[in-house]
Amino acid sequence: MNMHWDLNPLYESFDSKLFKDEMEKLDSISKDIVKWAENSLKNYDDTRNKIEHYLKYSIESDYLLDKLYRFIHLTIAVNSTDENARKYSDIIKEKVSFLTKPEVMFMKWMKKVDVEKEAENSELIREHIFILNEIKEKSAYMLSEDEEILISDMKRTSSSAWSMLQNSLISELTAEIDGKELPIAIVRAMSNDVSAEKRRKGYDAELKAYKKIETPSSFCINSIKGEVISLSKKRGYKSPLQMTLINSRMSEEILNTMLKAIKRKLPIFRKYLRKKAEILGYKNGLPFYDLDAPMGKSDRKFTYEEAREFIVTNFRTFSNRLADFADNAFENRWIDAEPRKGKRGGAFNSGLHSIKQCRILCNFNNRFTDVMTLAHELGHGYHGSRLYDESPLNASYPMPIAETASIFCETIIMDAALKNAEGEEKIALLENRISDANRLIVDIYGRFLFESELFKRRENASLGVKELKEIMMNAQKEAYGNGLDPEFLHPYTWANKPHYYLASRNYYNFPYTFGFLFSMGLYAMYIREGDKFVDKYDEILRNTGKHEIKDITAMVGIDITKESFWNESLNIIEKYIEEFLEL
Ligand SMILES: [Zn+2]
Structure with missing residues (x-):
């Protein structure tokens, strides 16, 4: 193929x-x-x-x-x-x-x-x-x-230039592993290696590497956030957060309701983290470098053809429209899946509203996670396809709902895989799902806390490297609690996340949590209502480009200003965690 x-x-x-x-x-x-x-x-x-x-x-x-x-x-x-x-x-x-x-x-x-x-x-x-x-x-x-x-005009030589500098610092950064200098991306990927020794080695080398760029990185983050503060004040926004929320077409009330629901559920995640720590032989909570440690065993391999088959068949359990869309994308070569030299890493979907198509880039390596990535990007593509008949001006949607369809499709595929899995494979899949949820909920909550504190202090003065590290570690302590070992946090996540270096996208963290939980909530509705839900789902997607978020969700009877909606989503994760604890 x-x-x-x-x-x-x-x-x-x-x-x-x-x-x-x-x-x-x-x-x-x-x-x-x-x-x-x-x-x-x-x-x-x-x-x-x-x-x-x-x-x-x-x-x-x-x-x-x-x-x-x-x-x-x-x-x-x-x-x-x-x-x-x-x-x-x-x-x-x-x-x-x-x-x-x-x-x-x-x-x-x-x-x-x-x-x-x-x-x-x-x-x-x-x-x-x-x-x-x-x-x-x-x-x-x-x-x-x-x-x-x-x-x-000036942004091109200020915030944009700072963010380009940070980009090049990170892409050229290397870390030393066994006497060899390796690109930082490769060293970071060691965090989910099966070998505990390698994970630890990667973490130590990574932290050492950031030392080389900490000063210029701190200049970048201070300058970018400084510009955001000056401009948002001059424009009359109450705060950079208010500016972000207006652009996200949602209110602060909704954000706070979601955060409140999350805070209440943090103890469940800590239970999971402490259990994982215990299994791996730690007494004082999980060290940061073992957050992604794989558990169980999953070595099922897929050819590209089998991935197509698996995705299309399971999408069909949801709807023919979704399955046909995916099948057509494979058939008509909308997907570039082969890893090769000169091609960028990662994955994305690029909507082509103009010709009512899309293109998906991924680097397919025959693993189950690659199947999940394909499902994710096809979800984005499907979302775009629901908007084909809309004016292009009504076809772009705000960040918080951008991940709705992609995560929904991931969930369909994950559920199907879990249903057929047993023993070690089941543990591996389940733990993977929980660890994803942990990243999207707990870790991102920490990043939100960090950015809030950063904006607060940056109003008065630039922050030094030591201060940035301290704020990050405090945010991690608050989010993870006793789930993480306080001796082994990650003081440099402000240097490695590109999201902090985009002047036009502040608080580029909570939208991920929103998208994840919103999508989970929709999935819960689907499980409850069955086929009746399918048309509602399409209706939501069709309307994402021309309404406030709360009005889109209200169309299908969801009230996102109520904590109960968020709780229902969090309960799904809680069930996953309980199942994991039992296994
Ligand atoms: Zn996505």
Whole structure:
């Protein structure tokens, strides 16, 4: 079976006529919209027509950018040295930054528009009423046009540059193992080695390695968070957290309800961690370096063909639509699964709304976790497919629900595997699931605590390396409690998580927990309601791009402002843990 994806449905090559034509078309509509914005957004004559004109332009530019941008980046993803792709990547960035101006002008202009009134006689406006209202609300936090353009320009040499520096520090960092310098990514991967000695060695070497970059990393994190604080204040947000929540289309009340439910369940996770420590021979809780230690034994191997079969068959127990989507993705080469030189690591799904397809990159190595990764990315792809009939402007959804469909699909596959597993294999699968949940709930809670404290202190002054390490360890103690051995924490997770170095995404931690628990809650509903739930599920996905999160969930009768919803999700994990403790 062919394990390389087919990008021809986008373009045949960078030299193809279509690629060149569409690049030119993007240029011409960009120039037009800048001129149009300068002339038309001076007043409010004919407001309805102006909104419609801008929406039509947005849809058209979205279509072109989706195709062009993805083609360039998907090409780079499987061949990092492709010179054509690199060149066009710079060119397209330049073109995108050219579009900042009309965007800022339109947002500012929207401030005085009565969206509901304009929607009365326009279907196009009605269709986009949510995002238009959102633009209007966000315009309250905008500075003057000149300031906005200057800020977006300056970011390229400030926060973006700091985050690029951190990126290169980490990608070039090596750690010493038995006299050999190895890339830090390889050393970190030792954390789930079957050998206890190797896990410990990896941890020691990793901590030693971060010492080499701790000072520049601290400059990066201080500068990026400093910029976020200055800008969010100047724009009138109460805090960086408030800014993140507005962008996430959710309220602080919902976040707090979720956190409260989690705090209540922390003791269950500690029980699991102490049990795992006991099995591994520790008395004082689990050392950080054994969090990912594998338990039981799972050596079932899958060929790519068998992975397809396993996924499609088990997706079919949920719905034909989901199974057919996955089958079609394999059949029509939407997936690039073969690991090879020049191809990037990890996995992702790239939605291609413009051509109603998607592309999935992964590095398939015949293990069960690779099957899970495929299921995860296919889940993202399926989510995108539920939005194919929506306007592209209604097809992007906020971070907290971005992982809903992916984790849901993982759960279908995990449940199927657990059903058939016995003995050591069952322990391995179950423990793996719990350890994932632990990472997404307990560890991320710690990261949230760290970031909250970081923002609080950064308001007054820069933080030194010692202080950053201390805050991180305190956060871990608070999240893990006596589940972790306080002698062996990880004082450098602020240096190794790229999420802290993205100025445009702060608190890029709780959305993972939200997505995980929300998805678990949906799964609990599915188990309870059976086939009746399938249409509801699709309905939720279809609506993710044009409502507040709480309104999307309310459509299917879920109230995420109530602790009981979160408890139901946490109870599923609790059941897993109880089963593990018994085994
Ligand atoms: Zn994902």
